[in-house]
Amino acid sequence: MPSIKGTQTELNLLKSFAGESQARNRYTFFASVAKKEGFEQISAIFTETADNEKEHA
Known part of the structure; x- marks a missing residue:
């Protein structure tokens, strides 16, 4: 499998993970x-x- 380092896919995954993590923190608060x-x-x-957001991340 080719590396995703430095690709748009890597950036999209990082943004998605950050968004899900932030949503989980908001709901927990x-x-x-x-x-x-x-x-x-x-x-x-x-x-x-x-908990559902945690599963997405």
């Missing part, structure tokens, strides 16, 4: 805030969404 405010069900939804 939102879950934490919702839990602190007493919104357990909303926190669980954000946590599940964060």
